[in-house]
Amino acid sequence: MRKKENYGYLFIAPFFIVFILLQLYPIIYTFYLSFTNLSSANPGGEWVGWANYARLLTDQFFHKSIVNTWRIWIMNFIPQLIFAVMLAAILTRARIRGASIFRGIYFLPNLVTAASVGILFNVMLGWQSGTINQILVALGIIDEANKIHFLASGAWTSTFVSLILWWMWFGHSMILFMAAMVAVPQEYYDAAAVDGAGAWQSFWKITLPLIRPIMIYVLVTSLIGGLNNFDIPFVIGEGQNLGTGGPEKSILTMVMHMYNLAFTAGRQRGYAAAIAVTLFVMVLIFSLIIFKLMTRREEMAGRVLPRP
Amino acid sequence: MARVVLKDLTKRYDNVVAVERLNATIEDKEFVVLLGPSGCGKTTTLRMIAGLEEITEGEIHIDGRLVNDVPPKDRDIAMVFQNYALYPHMNVYENMAFSLRLRRYPRKVIDERVRRAAKILSIEGLLARKPRQLSGGERQRVALGRAIVRNPKVFLMDEPLSNLDAKLRVQMRAEISKLHQELGSTVIYVTHDQTEAMTMADRIVIMKDGKVQQIGTPQEIYRHPVNLFVAGFIGSPAMNFVEVAIADGYKLLSPHFSIEAGWELKKIIEKHRLFGKKAILGIRPENLEDSAFVPPRQEKVFIEAQVELIEPLGPEVILYTKIGELRLVARVNPETAARPGGPIILHVDRDKLHLFDPESGEAYR
Amino acid sequence: MQEHVLPAVPARAKERKAVKPARRLKPGQVVGRIFLYLFLILLAVICFTPFYLMIINATRSTVEINRGLSLIPGKSLIDNYITMQQSMNIWRGFLNSLIVAVPSTLLAAYFGALTAYAFSKFNFRGNRALFWVVLGTMMIPVQLGIIGYFQMAVTLRLVNTYWVLILPSIATGSTVFFLKMYMDANLDSALLEAARVDGSSELGIFHRIVLPISLPGIATMSILNFIFTWNNYLTPLVMLFDKDKFTLPILIALVKGTYKQNLGASYLAVAISIVPIMIAFVLFSNYIIAGVTAGALKE
Ligand SMILES: Nc1ncnc2c1ncn2[C@@H]1O[C@H](COP(=O)(O)OP(=O)(O)OP(=O)(O)O)[C@@H](O)[C@H]1O
Ligand SMILES: [Mg+2]
Numbered sequence: 003m004r005k006k007e008n009y010g011y012l013f014i015a016p017f018f019i020v021f022i023l024l025q026l027y028p029i030i031y032t033f034y035l036s037f038t039n040l041s042s043a044n045p046g047g048e049w050v051g052w053a054n055y056a057r058l059l060t061d062q063f064f065h066k067s068i069v070n071t072w073r074i075w076i077m078n079f080i081p082q083l084i085f086a087v088m089l090a091a092i093l094t095r096a097r098i099r100g101a102s103i104f105r106g107i108y109f110l111p112n113l114v115t116a117a118s119v120g121i122l123f124n125v126m127l128g129w130q131s132g133t134i135n136q137i138l139v140a141l142g143i144i145d146e147a148n149k150i151h152f153l154a155s156g157a158w159t160s161t162f163v164s165l166i167l168w169w170m171w172f173g174h175s176m177i178l179f180m181a182a183m184v185a186v187p188q189e190y191y192d193a194a195a196v197d198g199a200g201a202w203q204s205f206w207k208i209t210l211p212l213i214r215p216i217m218i219y220v221l222v223t224s225l226i227g228g229l230n231n232f233d234i235p236f237v238i239g240e241g242q243n244l245g246t247g248g249p250e251k252s253i254l255t256m257v258m259h260m261y262n263l264a265f266t267a268g269r270q271r272g273y274a275a276a277i278a279v280t281l282f283v284m285v286l287i288f289s290l291i292i293f294k295l296m297t298r299r300e301e302m303a304g305r306v307l308p309r310p
Numbered sequence: 311m312a313r314v315v316l317k318d319l320t321k322r323y324d325n326v327v328a329v330e331r332l333n334a335t336i337e338d339k340e341f342v343v344l345l346g347p348s349g350c351g352k353t354t355t356l357r358m359i360a361g362l363e364e365i366t367e368g369e370i371h372i373d374g375r376l377v378n379d380v381p382p383k384d385r386d387i388a389m390v391f392q393n394y395a396l397y398p399h400m401n402v403y404e405n406m407a408f409s410l411r412l413r414r415y416p417r418k419v420i421d422e423r424v425r426r427a428a429k430i431l432s433i434e435g436l437l438a439r440k441p442r443q444l445s446g447g448e449r450q451r452v453a454l455g456r457a458i459v460r461n462p463k464v465f466l467m468d469e470p471l472s473n474l475d476a477k478l479r480v481q482m483r484a485e486i487s488k489l490h491q492e493l494g495s496t497v498i499y500v501t502h503d504q505t506e507a508m509t510m511a512d513r514i515v516i517m518k519d520g521k522v523q524q525i526g527t528p529q530e531i532y533r534h535p536v537n538l539f540v541a542g543f544i545g546s547p548a549m550n551f552v553e554v555a556i557a558d559g560y561k562l563l564s565p566h567f568s569i570e571a572g573w574e575l576k577k578i579i580e581k582h583r584l585f586g587k588k589a590i591l592g593i594r595p596e597n598l599e600d601s602a603f604v605p606p607r608q609e610k611v612f613i614e615a616q617v618e619l620i621e622p623l624g625p626e627v628i629l630y631t632k633i634g635e636l637r638l639v640a641r642v643n644p645e646t647a648a649r650p651g652g653p654i655i656l657h658v659d660r661d662k663l664h665l666f667d668p669e670s671g672e673a674y675r
Numbered sequence: 676m677q678e679h680v681l682p683a684v685p686a687r688a689k690e691r692k693a694v695k696p697a698r699r700l701k702p703g704q705v706v707g708r709i710f711l712y713l714f715l716i717l718l719a720v721i722c723f724t725p726f727y728l729m730i731i732n733a734t735r736s737t738v739e740i741n742r743g744l745s746l747i748p749g750k751s752l753i754d755n756y757i758t759m760q761q762s763m764n765i766w767r768g769f770l771n772s773l774i775v776a777v778p779s780t781l782l783a784a785y786f787g788a789l790t791a792y793a794f795s796k797f798n799f800r801g802n803r804a805l806f807w808v809v810l811g812t813m814m815i816p817v818q819l820g821i822i823g824y825f826q827m828a829v830t831l832r833l834v835n836t837y838w839v840l841i842l843p844s845i846a847t848g849s850t851v852f853f854l855k856m857y858m859d860a861n862l863d864s865a866l867l868e869a870a871r872v873d874g875s876s877e878l879g880i881f882h883r884i885v886l887p888i889s890l891p892g893i894a895t896m897s898i899l900n901f902i903f904t905w906n907n908y909l910t911p912l913v914m915l916f917d918k919d920k921f922t923l924p925i926l927i928a929l930v931k932g933t934y935k936q937n938l939g940a941s942y943l944a945v946a947i948s949i950v951p952i953m954i955a956f957v958l959f960s961n962y963i964i965a966g967v968t969a970g971a972l973k974e
Contacts, residue, residue: 009877010797014805017790021812021846024824029815031823040826089718092711106960107719110726113956113963115906117924118948122729124931125941131737133728136744169722174967181968222814230816233908237928244928257818257909264822265913275822282819289814362868383874395865399887408883409873456873 029282036275042268054276064277066251067259070160074235074253075228077164078171083220085172087213090179091205095191105180108173116170120237123166127152127238153239156252163235163253167228175220182216183209218296222289229285232257256281312373312386312463312496313338314359319368321354321520328354330520331368336513341490341497343507346517347543352500355517356466359498360389373463383412388457390467394449396441396456402428403437406455420459427458430489447478454486458493465497471506483509504544508532516540538590538671541664547595547628547639553668554591556584562591562663566633567613572661578674584665589674592664595628598640600648601655611658613638617648629654726949733943740938755939762933765947767919768926775837775911775922776904779844783900784893787850792885794851795858796867806855813848817910825913835916844904850896853966857892858885895966898959902952923948 036054040047058064089108093101111119126133135149144150152158186209194204235253239246245262247254256277264274314336321329329351336342344352357363359370361382370377377385388409396405403424410420428434431451441449450470457465470486471479487510490497501507507514508528516523516531516539524536535541541549554562560571560579571579579585601612615631615638622628622644629640629648640656648654665674732740735749759765793799794806817824828834862885870880886893908924915921921929927948934940956963 006871006877007797007799010793010799010802012877013789013793013797013881016786017809017846017851018805020786020842021808024843025812025815025817025820025846028820028822028824028827031827032820033823035822035826085718089715092715096711098711098715104715104719105964106956107722109960109964109967110953110956111722113902113906113952114726114949115908115924115927115952117906117908117928118945119725121927121930121941122725122945122949125938125945126725126728128938131741131938133732133744140744169725173722177964177968226814226816230818232818233924236908237931243932260818260822261909261913264825271822271826278819278822285816285819357868360868360872362871382868382872387872389869389872391865391869393863393865395863395869397866397869397884397888399890408870412874412879456869460873 032275032278035272036279038272038275040272040275041270044272047272050272054273055280057273058276058280063247063251063254063259064256067247067254067256070251070253071229071231071255074160074164074167074231074255075225077161078167079221079224079228082168082172082175082224083217085168086175086179086220087210089172089176090183091209093176094180094183095201095209105173105177109177110173111170112174114170116233117237119166119170120234123162123234124153124238127162129153154249156248156250159239159248160252163238163248166234166238167231171224175224178216178220179213182213186212214296218292221296222292225288225292226285229281229288230257231255232261236261313371314464314496314498315369315371316355316359317369317371319355319358319370320366321351321358321363322366327520329358332517332520332522334515334522334525336496336498339494339496341487341499341510341512343511343514344498344500344517345504345507345511345514345543346502346523348502350517351520352502352517353468354520356389356468356498356500359464360387360466361385386463388460388462388465390453390457390465390470392469392472394441394453394470394473396449396452398441401438401440402433402444402452402455405441405452406459409456409460423459423461424455427455430458430492431455431485446474447482450474450478450482454489458489461495463496465495465499467497467499469501470499472501472503479506486510504546508544516543518543534673534675535592535664536673536675538592538666538673541592541666541673545594547641549664550593550595550598550638551666552591552593552636552638553588555588556586558585562589564591564636566636569611569613569658569660572663574661575663575665578665582674584674588668590666590668590671592666593638593658594662595639595641597659597662598638598642598656599659600629600640600642600646601657602647603643603645604657609660611660613656613658615654615656617650617652617654620648620650631656726953729942729946729949732939733946735939735942737936737938740942751939752943755937755943758934758937759940759943763926763929763944765923765926765944768921768923769947771920772905772923775840776901778837778841779904780897780901782841783844783847783850784897786845787847787896788854788886788889788893789881790851791854791858792862792881792889794855795862796864809848809851811848812846813852817843821909821913824910828914834914835920836914837920839914840904840907840911840922844900847900850900853896854889854892858889861892862888895962898955898962899966902955902963905952 035047037049037051038047039050039053092098093105098104129135129149129151132149132152134152135144138144139146139149150158152162190208190212191204194208199207232255235248235255236245236258239248239253245258245266247258247262260274260277260281263270263277316332316334319329319332320327332351332355334342344355346352354363358365361377361380365378372385372387397408400408406424406427407420410423415423424437425434428437431454433448433451433455436444436448436452441452444452450473453470467486471482474482483506499510511528513525513527514531515525518539524531524540526534531540531544535544538551542551552564554564556579557563560576562569562571598613601610613633615633617629617631618637619630620627621630625644626641627644627646627648629642629646631638631640631654638656642648666672667674727746728744731745731748733755734752735745736751736754739745739749739751790809794802794809824839825834828839833839866884866888867880870884875883906924907922908928911922911925912928915925927944930941930944934944
């Protein structure tokens, strides 16, 4: 009945009211703020037009934060993808004993509080008493006198942030790929085997093309998460303060820069908002590019192998 | 008194007309079956009566009250769904008590009614079980029980037996009929199974493409189908149709045979002045008999045919025969000596013939 | 480092077990398989070692930790605990995290299911378009609006309260998406009609039929939502000012400043924040993995 269908609106209303008020409106408001000079000095926040965006062009830290953000993401994502696809293929198709236990262990780091992980590694990466150095000594890779002061080196710090992110996320992506691979009908592999394809060829010719949609999904969500990277670099930097951006500011990410500007001394929220908007645009553009590129590829894949 | 009146009932989806100007009156305590092929609008009609589907046009009256805008729960109806729709998270007792609890009946009354219904349906032993622990037949009973406890004015049932195996279906058919007699309530029952309709219904509403074709008792519909559709739909195997020309002397002429009409048909031919015209002759398979078994006294009206296929069913035998291009199905005595490929002489019971207008498909009557 | 945006589809069938009969392996293949297992085990060690060492070090004194690596527990757990409690009330943080995470999870479950139910079973105009909006909300990370959200909270005098952390859970897109798929697959519309005929109100149908039947799906999503809120860092960091109100991650992040060189206490604090999640994972790993994987398949 018409009256009945109207309950649909009633039932989705709370969701949309909250979404509009607490999620959409804040974003729009952030857009607005990016055109003001809201800060401790100007609590009223006057309209300054594009001034904040002009300032972005000359902000060295901002430029560095963009480079850092991308570097950290790419250096974690590429190995993450390789490990995830490879392990997913091994665990789904190589008849591994205890596959579900491996799956669980690989996935575990993903669930743990990122802030805690950051602190954990911060402690473990310590110089003289850090666990990582102790492991390296125990394994005979370095000697007692040459312990590495990881957190004093921009390169090491950034590398470890990427490594930690890889550690936290390869299991997650792997699980998604496993789900996709399990869904590939066995008949395809049987057909390929009859046609004389080996395991390796099946992987390239069947598995990869068919899990492409999941790859897009993993790529897009990872990119969005990566561009918004914050927790781990924020807590892991050197010294006892949070959010320093590490030695040589090598792990200052965009969101961290925004946070520092908006919520520490000076509280330059108008300017920080401009960073948020830039980030938003970046997320939008790159997601769209990926979707565009990959969907076209996908049609081609669809032609090569018919969908079940 | 629960009389259901449907007036010009119409249901249109975006571009499909599911039910078109349906008129019917279902009397108090009557068992009415909506019968028709798949997609003819039976379910839609029933759901409109239940209030689950919006009415595009027309009116529904239950007990003299216009209920177009009354929500289902206030129509005093109960419905049995094709897949039973038992709540999977409640046990049998809770399933049956659900509607009473919603209506805030006292606990004691609920208990009494549930147990009485369970007794009627002999499912007292199953009350603590969850639906998934029941067999199809048991689920069916619970679904019925859920409707019974309500004591509704009208029961609506949508193909309640279609998920049961053949044997159970026959048994449940009888039980539902018995239940109807005991409870004395109005039942509107949807099916596409004509045996169900014929055995259970007080009256049958035959539908096609959203339109009512004929309303009548099973006998009426069987003996006097109003058009080719009803004639072909009711009866199994279906009625044979033969194009004939009507000649002087009440002769029905086909390229393959010629027979003289029975006296009832003669009156119809006269009434409609059919001499020299074409018509469609309908002969039910049971009105064609192997001539070997026709008592000698009877008039000899024969058709000679070739047997193509024999289907022995036990108490009778179905013969698929042909005469040139014409194919006739006959239901004959099981002792028949007919053999595939062999000849057969079929005797026509000419008092039971039907004539239809070839243009409109309507029966001449 | 993806966001925990988890679109979803009803859980797939169990992993297909390999059905081929075991073949006899050639010697080369045996070596290959040994290496394969070594590799898998090595990775498992890498995944688990940090947690293991964390737990071990939480039981060792700072001096012991400084002296070198150990794989067996020490005896300083109690001492570390006392030190830890002296400068930081970690259980207060625990409680605060619960105060945020439990209501958030419940709200996300209730309103997520309600919204999903409407999208799954009601044919209102704009159903499809609005569902796309829900999908879109899953793609927007909170970071992007955090400044506006903070300013708004200031205006409404809601900063430094838990409301700003809890209320947004009402609009959790991933939960709606997952549960809609779940209900499409598992909730027979005839049940709703039966309840309607039986005399239930529309909201009553949701409470008495839809919620109980969707409970497995709701549980899956709730575990994930709970973990996600429990782990949330940025929003509480921005919104909370009083140390008394800090959630666990905020408190843990302050460990470095708080304990300076007391490593044992630091490890213990981190361990206390992590172990509950590990336990949850051991208990619910199947649910969790089903929820996560169910995710991407629809895309
Ligand atoms: N929601 C809908 N939207 C559009 N068309 C519909 C809808 N529901 C039913 N129809 C159409 O209405 C017609 C009647 O459907 P209905 O379900 O009443 O048939 P039925 O007689 O019950 O058939 P069956 O014996 O197969 O159950 C069909 O052509 C069907 O396709
Ligand atoms: Mg139907």
